[in-house]
Amino acid sequence: MSTAPLTDKRPSTLRGASLPKWSPWAIAAGSVALAVGIGLAAALDSKVQWGLIAALLFVFGTYGIAARVEGRRQAKDRVATSLVWVCFIVAVVPLASLIWETVKRGVKAFDLYFLSHSMGVVADNEPGGGIYHALLGTLEQVGIATLISVPIGVLTAIYLVEYGRGKLARAVTFFVDVMTGVPSIVAGLFILSFWILILDMGYSGFAGALALSILMMPVVVRSTEEMLKLVPNELREASLALGVPKWRTIIKVVLPTSIGGITTGVMLAVARITGETAPVLLLVWGTNFINNNPFSGPQASLPLYIYRQYSAGTEVAYDRAWAAALALIAFVMILNLAARGIARWKAPKTGR
Amino acid sequence: MDISTQNTEAPPPTPPRSTAVHKRTARGATRPGDRIFLGLSRGSGILLLVIMAAIAVFLTYRAALAISKDDANFLTAFEWNTNLEPPTFGIAVLAFGTVVSAIIAMALAVPVAVGIALFITHYAPRRLGGPIAYVIDLLAAVPSIVYGLWGAIVLVPHMTGLFGWLDHYFGWTGIFEWQGGAPRSMLTVGILLAIMILPIITNVSREVFRQAPQMHQEAALALGATRWEVIRMSVLPFGRSGVISASMLGLGRALGETMAVATVLSPTFDISASLLDPGGGTFAQNIASKFNEATTFGQDALIASGLVLFVITLLVNGAARMIINRRKEYSGANA
Numbered sequence: 001m002s003t004a005p006l007t008d009k010r011p012s013t014l015r016g017a018s019l020p021k022w023s024p025w026a027i028a029a030g031s032v033a034l035a036v037g038i039g040l041a042a043a044l045d046s047k048v049q050w051g052l053i054a055a056l057l058f059v060f061g062t063y064g065i066a067a068r069v070e071g072r073r074q075a076k077d078r079v080a081t082s083l084v085w086v087c088f089i090v091a092v093v094p095l096a097s098l099i100w101e102t103v104k105r106g107v108k109a110f111d112l113y114f115l116s117h118s119m120g121v122v123a124d125n126e127p128g129g130g131i132y133h134a135l136l137g138t139l140e141q142v143g144i145a146t147l148i149s150v151p152i153g154v155l156t157a158i159y160l161v162e163y164g165r166g167k168l169a170r171a172v173t174f175f176v177d178v179m180t181g182v183p184s185i186v187a188g189l190f191i192l193s194f195w196i197l198i199l200d201m202g203y204s205g206f207a208g209a210l211a212l213s214i215l216m217m218p219v220v221v222r223s224t225e226e227m228l229k230l231v232p233n234e235l236r237e238a239s240l241a242l243g244v245p246k247w248r249t250i251i252k253v254v255l256p257t258s259i260g261g262i263t264t265g266v267m268l269a270v271a272r273i274t275g276e277t278a279p280v281l282l283l284v285w286g287t288n289f290i291n292n293n294p295f296s297g298p299q300a301s302l303p304l305y306i307y308r309q310y311s312a313g314t315e316v317a318y319d320r321a322w323a324a325a326l327a328l329i330a331f332v333m334i335l336n337l338a339a340r341g342i343a344r345w346k347a348p349k350t351g352r
Numbered sequence: 353m354d355i356s357t358q359n360t361e362a363p364p365p366t367p368p369r370s371t372a373v374h375k376r377t378a379r380g381a382t383r384p385g386d387r388i389f390l391g392l393s394r395g396s397g398i399l400l401l402v403i404m405a406a407i408a409v410f411l412t413y414r415a416a417l418a419i420s421k422d423d424a425n426f427l428t429a430f431e432w433n434t435n436l437e438p439p440t441f442g443i444a445v446l447a448f449g450t451v452v453s454a455i456i457a458m459a460l461a462v463p464v465a466v467g468i469a470l471f472i473t474h475y476a477p478r479r480l481g482g483p484i485a486y487v488i489d490l491l492a493a494v495p496s497i498v499y500g501l502w503g504a505i506v507l508v509p510h511m512t513g514l515f516g517w518l519d520h521y522f523g524w525t526g527i528f529e530w531q532g533g534a535p536r537s538m539l540t541v542g543i544l545l546a547i548m549i550l551p552i553i554t555n556v557s558r559e560v561f562r563q564a565p566q567m568h569q570e571a572a573l574a575l576g577a578t579r580w581e582v583i584r585m586s587v588l589p590f591g592r593s594g595v596i597s598a599s600m601l602g603l604g605r606a607l608g609e610t611m612a613v614a615t616v617l618s619p620t621f622d623i624s625a626s627l628l629d630p631g632g633g634t635f636a637q638n639i640a641s642k643f644n645e646a647t648t649f650g651q652d653a654l655i656a657s658g659l660v661l662f663v664i665t666l667l668v669n670g671a672a673r674m675i676i677n678r679r680k681e682y683s684g685a686n687a
Contacts, residue, residue: 076578077578080579084470084475087463087464088476091465091554094547095488095547097506098491101502102502151396152399152400153396155392155393156393156396156397158393159396162393163394168398171401172398172400172401176400178666178669179400179403181601181666181672182665184608185640185661186407186665187407189639189658190406190411192651192655193413193655194406194410197652198410214403217400245383247383247389248385250389271493272493274495275494275497276496277497278611278639281640282640282643303611306497306498306501307611307614307615310501310504310615325501328498329495332493332494332495337490
């Protein structure tokens with residue numbers, strides 16, 4: 001990173017006048033104090049408005065003071081710096097609030113009972129009930145989707161890296177890229193039109209899993225492809241030189257070398273589809289009861305459960321929705337952290 | 353993402369299609385094991401293409417069933433009554449709402465995301481930059497339904513103050529007029545979408561900025577440029593196409609977002625000039641909220657609107673990929 005040479009501000013006789021190091025902090029403190037004063041005087045009740053006023057005062061104050069002392073160019077530099085800081089803080093507030101609120105409101109209804117019971121015969125305005133049926137549904141649907149998309153995704157990546165040349169490979173690469181951008185609801189509509197409306201198979205967890213696997217495949221292909229490209233060519237050549245057939249080289253040498261990265265990619269893809277609501281809403285339909293069989297009848301799923309509890313609109317239902325959101329975030333974050341852990345631990349040594 | 357980070361840092365991977373490997377292929381492919389394996393892997397690649405084609409074909413087929421019975425003009429009608437005889441429905445409102453909310457989201461998210469990306473690569477203290485990037489990576493993984501729940505319960509009440517202020521000072525423009533209803537309007541949706549796509553755009557932009565040639569930056573510094581001048585002269589021009597494609601990826605996400613819009617918006621089927629009054633709708637939100645009551649014909653009509661969404665996102669993503677592919681050094685695919 002380039003911060004080291006850029007922040008080197010040793011005093012030098014060649015430099016013009018410059019503000020002391022503590023000046024940004026002083027200006028920030030001054031503008032916050034002034035903003036609070038203005039806010040109190042004008043009786044603005046929203047703290048957000050106070051914050052905005054403070055940010056504006058800070059930016060203009062910095063420019064004014066720096067322009068007087070250091071000149072226009074330095075002043076512009078300082079304004080850019082403060083704008084970048086403001087951007088960062090503006091973005092951190094909602095994102096931090098998201099995590100904070102989910103945890104704070106989620107722990108209210110979150111306990112062992114919540115994890116081990118379904119919503120069967122629990123009315124919207126009654127406390128109690130839980131996410132067992134939804135957890136089960138999500139695990140089954142995501143499991144089936146993973147079973148479908150990992151072999152196809154990994155084989156496609158192998159084709160692209162080890163065999164792919166010419167038009168077909170280029171087309172596959174392009175459409176895999178485009179496929180990553182297919183909105184989840186469109187994937188759901190496709191399975192709806194094909195599986196439910198034309199083949200007349202009825203709503204089931206499996207239909208949802210089909211849509212999820214469409215969303216998962218391109219992610220698996222991309223990450224596996226990147227990992228296979230990192231495998232040093234010398235390994236392949238050594239194996240081939242010993243007379244090992246190409247397919248055994250791929251299975252015994254290339255895949256084991258990159259297995260850590262592939263696992264990471266798969267886990268990130270699983271984390272991504274676990275949170276998908278739209279296809280599940282269209283295809284799995286949702287139920288309050290436990291349905292162990294993903295192949296027949298409506299199932300529940302965690303994201304869908306959150307949506308249904310939110311739509312129910314009562315206080316206790318909101319509590320359940322937050323608790324389920326906490327469970328979902330925890331699941332996704334654990335998968336992410338584990339995936340990154342594996343990536344770091346098993347990263348192919350590329351001589352860096 | 354860590355994956356793309358590793359790639360981009362690694363020395364340009366020697367493409368395995370180098371001659372040594374492929375001369376072998378020609379002979380190796382005659383073995384039965386090789387032929388089966390090649391068939392399997394090529395088959396999976398073809399299967400992916402078939403799925404993409406099937407999505408287009410099946411959606412078009414069901415959409416055609418619905419549109420052929422539509423009494424109104426599908427593209428311009430302001431109604432969605434699929435249960436009438438004859439049914440009348442059109443996507444004008446949805447197209448308007450989708451575009452408007454996406455534009456608001458982009459206008460808010462892109463500058464802030466570029467700012468954060470610059471913050472991480474060039475401004476933050478070195479010890480802070482890494483962890484911040486890591487946390488933003490994680491935030492990109494938060495499911496959209498959680499954003500929706502947070503938006504509907506936490507963000508919406510906080511918007512009242514901003515709406516009152518906008519109405520008071522900018523109400524005369526007509527765009528920011530507010531009748532005082534619950535702030536579940538297009539502007540709120542746009543703000544929530546902006547928050548959602550922020551991590552994605554930040555991640556890709558950060559990757560690009562980090563690869564800006566160190567030599568250019570040091571040369572500019574040596575000529576006495578300030579840090580901002582270095583960024584404006586060497587980092588931003590280098591990263592421009594990357595930022596554009598990152599924004600397009602974010603745009604694709606914003607256009608297709610379902611749950612966050614469905615929870616926050618209180619939809620009506622008309623177009624209002626004001627962004628603050630409740631109303632409007634988006635393609636994905638309309639599908640999600642109308643689906644449970646829809647008959648088979650109603651579902652076909654929703655599929656028709658989904659087809660339009662599919663085509664739009666296809667164009668946006670295709671364009672983004674074209675831009676990315678012109679500069680192969682980085683890839684936003686894992687974002």
